[in-house]
Amino acid sequence: MTQDELKAEVGRAALQYVVAGEIVGVGTGSTVNKFIDALASIKDQIPGAVSSSVASTERLRALGIPVLDANEVERLAVYIDGADEIDHQGFMVKGGGAALTREKIVAALADRFICIADASKQVQTLGAFPLPVEVIPMAAAQIARRFAAKGGHATVRLKDGQPLVTDNGQHILDVTGLAIADPAAFESEVNQWPGVITVGVFAHQKAAVCLLGTEQGVETLEF
Ligand SMILES: O=C(CO)[C@H](O)[C@H](O)COP(=O)(O)O
Structure with missing residues (x-):
């Protein structure tokens, strides 16, 4: 099938x-x-x-x-x-x-x-799929640095060569290199970062x- x-x-x-x-x-x-x-x-x-x-x-x-x-x-x-x-x-x-x-x-x-x-x-463990995070554009670089400190690599999602703009008028970071062992704790932590609108972990x-x-x-x- x-x-x-x-x-x-x-x-x-x-x-x-x-x-x-x-x-x-x-x-x-x-x-x-x-x-x-x-x-x-x-x-x-x-x-x-x-x-x-x-x-x-x-x-x-x-x-x-x-x-x-x-x-x-x-x-x-x-x-x-x-x-x-x-x-x-x-x-x-x-x-x-x-x-x-x-x-x-x-x-x-x-x-x-x-x-x-x-x-x-x-x-088995979340994180192989690049983790989407909706962010306020002016915070994208600092949020990317926070993910880097966790071993992740964040890139701004593009559409037709330009940052993709969501239905809410914001941008998406896609983060690779994460193994999310405790999804609830991870979601709560990332939600606290200034400029994060929504992290794509649904715990x-x-x-x-x-x-x-x-x-x-x-x-x-x-x-
Ligand atoms: O979270 C989503 C959209 O934001 C979708 O549910 C997810 O990407 C799965 O999509 P598909 O059914 O096309 O594989």
Whole structure:
């Protein structure tokens, strides 16, 4: 099976976690796009979605699924999103699609984070995937030096030769060379650094369930 087919399978499997009559939180990325496509088939059962990016909002609306502002919603039953890495405790690295800040905000509204991913995303220790960190541009160099002191190497993510600008008007640092042994402590520490908007470690908003696409079918991991 191709990676695309595995993503489509977990996208469809995630429908079982959507609660009829409840607004659903929607992440960002190629796996979530498959979920959004599947969600369209049951759109009459839900009032709408809260979205984590401009890209997901556009896709949801194009398929006739109403998108609500996060400020209009106090609580979501579930938030469904992909990951760049997920470990055996449900801790994740996210932000490969540069949407990590809004993803964390929407995830924080939800009772449960349902991660959808193909099996290549499962890791023993977080850190092999370059860690995305959304930063205020004027702080980028000092934050890069702080990562260097931890053995990491941070580079500003580029798009068409220029720093990528996020949906929030900020920049992304991608940090290689880290082995994140204690994700919760790491997330808390980096969050304190001036100029950091969001670090792409999701330990405080970890997955409750991961639907993992494997050659043998969709595996359900509960944390
Ligand atoms: O965090 C994300 C976007 O910011 C995505 O969830 C993550 O990058 C996985 O994406 P994909 O499903 O395309 O592999």
